[in-house]
Amino acid sequence: MVSHGKFARFALAVLTLSALALGVAEPAAAQAKIGVLMPLSGKGASYGAHQQVAVKMFQDKGGALTLVIYDTRGENTDAINLTRKLIGSDHVVAIVGPLFSGESEVTFPVAVQGKTPIITPTSAKPGIAAANRPWAFRNALTSDKLDGALVEKWLAANPSVKKVVILVDTKDAVSKSDGSIVLPAALKERGVTVIDSISFQTGDIDYSAQVTKAKSLNPDGLVVAALYNEGANVVRELRKQGLAQPIVAGLGIMDPRFIELAGPAAEGVMTVNDFWTDNPDPAVARWVAEYKQRSPTPPSNAAALMYDTLDIVRACVEKSGVSGKPDDLEKDRERMRDCLSRVKDYKAPVTGSTTFNADGDALRQPVVLVVRKGKFESVR
Amino acid sequence: MIDSYWESVLIFLAINTVLALSLYLPISAGQLSLGHGGFMAIGAYVSVICTTWLGWPLVAGLAGGGLAAGLAGAVVGFPALRIKGIYLIILTMGFGEIVRIFFLNFEPTGQASGIGGIKHLTTLPLVTLVAALMLLCLARFRHARIGRALRAVQEDEVAAEAMGVDLTRVKVGAFALGALGAGIGGGLYAHHALFIDPAQFGFFRSAEIFLIVVLGGLGSYWGPVVGAAVVTLLPELLRFVQDWRMTVFGTLLILCAVLRPAGLLSGRRRAAA
Amino acid sequence: MLLQQLVNGLMLGSTYSLIAIGYALIFGVLGLVHLAHGEVFMMGALIGLQIVLWLHAGPAVALVGALLGTAALGVVIELTAFRPIRARNGPIFAPMVSTIGVGLILQEVATKAFGGEQVGFPHRLEPVTWRLGPVTISSVQVLILGTALVLMLALHLWVTRTRMGMAMRASAESTLTARLLGISTDRVILVTFAVASALAGAAGVLVGLSFNAISPFMGIDMGVKGLAIMLLGGLGNIYGAMVGGLLLGAIEVLSVAYLASSYRDAFVFAVMILILLFRPQGLFGVGQVR
Numbered sequence: 010m011v012s013h014g015k016f017a018r019f020a021l022a023v024l025t026l027s028a029l030a031l032g033v034a035e036p037a038a039a040q041a042k043i044g045v046l047m048p049l050s051g052k053g054a055s056y057g058a059h060q061q062v063a064v065k066m067f068q069d070k071g072g073a074l075t076l077v078i079y080d081t082r083g084e085n086t087d088a089i090n091l092t093r094k095l096i097g098s099d100h101v102v103a104i105v106g107p108l109f110s111g112e113s114e115v116t117f118p119v120a121v122q123g124k125t126p127i128i129t130p131t132s133a134k135p136g137i138a139a140a141n142r143p144w145a146f147r148n149a150l151t152s153d154k155l156d157g158a159l160v161e162k163w164l165a166a167n168p169s170v171k172k173v174v175i176l177v178d179t180k181d182a183v184s185k186s187d188g189s190i191v192l193p194a195a196l197k198e199r200g201v202t203v204i205d206s207i208s209f210q211t212g213d214i215d216y217s218a219q220v221t222k223a224k225s226l227n228p229d230g231l232v233v234a235a236l237y238n239e240g241a242n243v244v245r246e247l248r249k250q251g252l253a254q255p256i257v258a259g260l261g262i263m264d265p266r267f268i269e270l271a272g273p274a275a276e277g278v279m280t281v282n283d284f285w286t287d288n289p290d291p292a293v294a295r296w297v298a299e300y301k302q303r304s305p306t307p308p309s310n311a312a313a314l315m316y317d318t319l320d321i322v323r324a325c326v327e328k329s330g331v332s333g334k335p336d337d338l339e340k341d342r343e344r345m346r347d348c349l350s351r352v353k354d355y356k357a358p359v360t361g362s363t364t365f366n367a368d369g370d371a372l373r374q375p376v377v378l379v380v381r382k383g384k385f386e387s388v389r
Numbered sequence: 390m391i392d393s394y395w396e397s398v399l400i401f402l403a404i405n406t407v408l409a410l411s412l413y414l415p416i417s418a419g420q421l422s423l424g425h426g427g428f429m430a431i432g433a434y435v436s437v438i439c440t441t442w443l444g445w446p447l448v449a450g451l452a453g454g455g456l457a458a459g460l461a462g463a464v465v466g467f468p469a470l471r472i473k474g475i476y477l478i479i480l481t482m483g484f485g486e487i488v489r490i491f492f493l494n495f496e497p498t499g500q501a502s503g504i505g506g507i508k509h510l511t512t513l514p515l516v517t518l519v520a521a522l523m524l525l526c527l528a529r530f531r532h533a534r535i536g537r538a539l540r541a542v543q544e545d546e547v548a549a550e551a552m553g554v555d556l557t558r559v560k561v562g563a564f565a566l567g568a569l570g571a572g573i574g575g576g577l578y579a580h581h582a583l584f585i586d587p588a589q590f591g592f593f594r595s596a597e598i599f600l601i602v603v604l605g606g607l608g609s610y611w612g613p614v615v616g617a618a619v620v621t622l623l624p625e626l627l628r629f630v631q632d633w634r635m636t637v638f639g640t641l642l643i644l645c646a647v648l649r650p651a652g653l654l655s656g657r658r659r660a661a662a
Numbered sequence: 663m664l665l666q667q668l669v670n671g672l673m674l675g676s677t678y679s680l681i682a683i684g685y686a687l688i689f690g691v692l693g694l695v696h697l698a699h700g701e702v703f704m705m706g707a708l709i710g711l712q713i714v715l716w717l718h719a720g721p722a723v724a725l726v727g728a729l730l731g732t733a734a735l736g737v738v739i740e741l742t743a744f745r746p747i748r749a750r751n752g753p754i755f756a757p758m759v760s761t762i763g764v765g766l767i768l769q770e771v772a773t774k775a776f777g778g779e780q781v782g783f784p785h786r787l788e789p790v791t792w793r794l795g796p797v798t799i800s801s802v803q804v805l806i807l808g809t810a811l812v813l814m815l816a817l818h819l820w821v822t823r824t825r826m827g828m829a830m831r832a833s834a835e836s837t838l839t840a841r842l843l844g845i846s847t848d849r850v851i852l853v854t855f856a857v858a859s860a861l862a863g864a865a866g867v868l869v870g871l872s873f874n875a876i877s878p879f880m881g882i883d884m885g886v887k888g889l890a891i892m893l894l895g896g897l898g899n900i901y902g903a904m905v906g907g908l909l910l911g912a913i914e915v916l917s918v919a920y921l922a923s924s925y926r927d928a929f930v931f932a933v934m935i936l937i938l939l940f941r942p943q944g945l946f947g948v949g950q951v952r
Contacts, residue, residue, distance in 0.1 A: 097393035114584035217670035218918035483931035642763030650756030
């Protein structure tokens with residue numbers, strides 16, 4: 010069997026040599042390096058594209074931060090490998106990212122083991138930062154901090170709602186917890202009954218069956234817990250089949266493309282978040298305007314949070330005396346960690362006053378929003 | 390001393406090798422299975438239950454996961470007996486999806502939220518050892534009666550049966566052992582990734598393992614090793630074409646299929662002598 | 663509710679049918695599974711969308727454009743990814759590997775060209791809904807069912823009345839005999855690919871119009887389901903694929919209506935497995951399973 014044996018050995022040799030060649034670590038530069046993990050290809054590529062614009066905006070503002078950027082492809086495997094690379098070879102003092110909750114689940118323990126602070130701008134799955142203290146942080150708001158205010162305002166605007174049907178995406182961990190645990194609890198607390206919970210899955214294209222079922226149950230109000238794609242499709246189908254009840258949606262749908270995709274069906278849908286593109290606040294409006302100059306699509310949460318997270322990290326680099334020298338790496342990382350855990354009422358440029366609590370989760374003032382005439386508006 | 394990044398890459402490589410070797414067995418008995426992700430899932434979840442809830446050491450957990458998966462393999466193996474070719478592919482694909490959907494709905498293991506907080510117990514030496522052991526087993530198999538029976542079945546089932554080979558035992562056995570290997574691979578994966586959810590074990594995973602095996606070719610048990618190396622390392626090495634990685638990878642696959650349709654390591658198969 | 667759900671199922675099922683027919687055609691003539699067929703479906707949707715956006719045209723133009731575009735794509739795929747392998751007579755999984763490669767490339771190209779998330783057709787094309795008693799139907803759903811039926815009818819006529827169509831059926835029966843009869847199998851295969859891909863592309867536009875959820879990854883799910891339907895209807899049997907698609911649509915919708923949606927896919931696969939075990943030739947297949 011000479012032919013295949015030789016080929017096998019040759020192939021393995023080539024692969025191994027190239028692997029080793031690329032694995033040689035570069036000497037560390039004498040400037041604080043921050044790792045950034047984003048999904049630039051594969052699933053989540055469009056979120057990643059938004060974040061990339063935000064990163065460029067941040068870099069163009071100047072400052073002594075060197076960013077080491079890697080593409081995770083939205084894959085847990087890559088996320089793990091790249092986190093190790095950032096910690097072990099690139100010697101970063103902190104990591105910003107990753108995007109998906111799943112990726113955060115796998116990378117946070119790596120960061121804890123590598124004693125490097127890691128802060129995700131976007132992962133909203135409850136509990137992941139808390140399980141990885143003191144090195145893990147999360148700049149995104151979670152539903153348990155938001156839904157109370159949301160339900161309060163929704164019921165205030167629609168006092169006749171006494172029984173609801175929940176439509177929930179059971180494949181997406183965040184939507185699932187929102188729709189099966191947090192929102193129902195908030196509703197029950199205020200005396201509203203959940204008649205039924207009807208499920209669908211991320212990536213589904215047809216919702217006619219679920220909506221027909223919801224229609225037959227005759228609720229006073231409708232609750233949607235989904236990401237913006239699926240949420241838009243559900244809302245469209247609801248209106249298409251003639252359901253006119255008021256709709257409240259979990260924070261997963263928060264994205265300007267929700268309105269784009271849902272069209273006129275989005276009118277009146279209420280949700281909650283800390284960032285929306287039509288926020289009249291001048292600082293936000295300026296940021297959005299600048300973003301729009303650089304990108305054909307308006308910014309989403311992912312972009313805004315990435316920008317602000319980088320800003321918080323920069324502030325910590327400057328304030329906590331991080332030297333960037335290779336010998337100080339361990340100390341630098343500890344400085345960053347301590348600085349991040351002490352963030353209180355920090356005025357983040359786009360999302361506003363931010364505090365990190367003991368769980369490493371961000372606290373901000375949530376704003377309840379409603380769609381009026383094709384735009385999100387805050388509800389007084 | 391390998392750095393942390395390459396250590397992780399190599400661990401994934403070794404895990405992929407284990408998975409590929411385990412699929413190699415049923416495929417070389419003529420049973421094309423596109424549901425290996427399902428067995429991997431069973432092994433992963435069961436092993437995590439063993440180590441996290443029951444506090445067992447990793448090896449015991451792997452054994453538990455492997456056995457559970459092997460049992461599932463035996464169960465699927467029986468109906469698979471009567472089915473061949475494209476039908477078997479679809480059957481196994483369906484099985485894999487059903488397993489994934491089961492875990493998506495199974496409350497005790499977190500449903501879509503998965504299980505996190507798994508202890509990091511998988512080490513490079515351990516996985517390499519497991520892969521090496523599997524290779525050793527396959528090498529011994531080849532020359533033992535079992536291996537020859539397997540090759541006979543692969544060449545011509547009817548003739549093999551006429552020669553006294555118990556088709557049922559060979560095929561179900563290959564299927565079950567393959568599933569067992571996948572279960573062990575799943576357990577090793579879980580204790581390196583530290584978090585598992587049903588999405589990790591879907592059709593993509595099954596297709597990936599299948600791809601590795603056919604890429605390496607069925608000519609020799611080194612095939613899966615080469616296949617795993619290509620599929621695991623190539624995306625890492627192609628990072629410099631970051632944006633078009635999948636296109637390059639896809640093109641390479643097409644080229645492989647065109648230039649070496651029987652796999653990268655296809656030499657002439659030894660005539661059954 | 664049952665009646666409405668059946669209508670829902672019919673609409674969904676007709677798109678499934680179009681895709682399943684493509685699989686059946688290719689399997690019938692070539693004896694292999696085209697694992698990138700779902701991606702061709704996806705490209706159809708994207709091409710249709712681009713036509714609407716660039717030319718400000720209506721759905722009819724989008725449909726025709728997608729038909730032509732994906733037919734061309736199918737031809738390219740056959741020439742680059744299948745024909746060279748056929749010449750070498752390798753094992754059956756070689757073409758499968760090739761199609762996986764094609765699928766990956768198409769997904770990445772689509773992601774680059776159109777972004778990674780779902781987009782929708784512009785709302786100018788918003789459907790009109792009609793209420794017939796307890797049932798609500800939208801104009802888009804009627805369009806889908808109508809188009810699907812027209813296409814299936816056209817296919818039937820083509821396969822039974824035209825020379826090329828009959829040549830295709832002959833090749834599906836036996837490549838050797840067909841060649842002996844002087845049929846250029848290479849040309850037949852090309853045409854088969856073109857037709858199968860065109861149908862998938864049409865399905866893509868119809869799905870895009872109706873469900874407004876076009877993404878580079880929409881083909882994966884559809885691809886797997888199409889395979890299941892082909893099995894349900896009998897491998898290589900286009901009429902089986904037609905009916906199978908409608909049936910599957912109905913089963914899916916009913917399982918969502920009366921069970922939890924997260925089991926929807928499991929239900930589909932369970933049905934598939936049962937068929938495999940008890941009637942592997944499918945509902946309409948005849949004779950022994952080779």
